[in-house]
Amino acid sequence: MNALFDSAALAIVAYAEVAIDGSSTATNSGITTSKIGTGTYTLTLPANLTQVIGRDLTIVQITTPVGVPTTAVGSVVTETSNSVKQVQIVDGSTFVDGAFDVLILRTIVPPPYGAPA
Numbered sequence: 001m002n003a004l005f006d007s008a009a010l011a012i013v014a015y016a017e018v019a020i021d022g023s024s025t026a027t028n029s030g031i032t033t034s035k036i037g038t039g040t041y042t043l044t045l046p047a048n049l050t051q052v053i054g055r056d057l058t059i060v061q062i063t064t065p066v067g068v069p070t071t072a073v074g075s076v077v078t079e080t081s082n083s084v085k086q087v088q089i090v091d092g093s094t095f096v097d098g099a100f101d102v103l104i105l106r107t108i109v110p111p112p113y114g115a116p117a
């Protein structure tokens with residue numbers, strides 16, 4: 001059986017619990033977070049954790065404290081550079097503020113010869 005199907009072959013690069021104001025006290029790996037506009041947040045990885053755009057898997061889970069209503073229904077992640085990811089929390093076509101958890105993963109399988117690292 002192919003080893004790629006036997007294990008996930010993913011490593012955790014960073015995670016963060018991001019508050020509605022963009023701050024985060026629960027992080028690892030030196031990731032920093034900030035809010036830059038309504039429903040728009042940035043995640044910045046330290047220089048030693050950057051990777052070519054498109055090689056990371058970024059998972060966003062919108063979180064809501066118990067008893068607090070939210071209209072956030074989705075998120076969009078855009079990699080603006082090798083170290084910065086932009087997260088937008090959306091309700092339909094409208095950006096809305098929202099707290100979220102984020103997990104950034106990357107493959108530990110070496111790329112084929114000649115492929116971007």
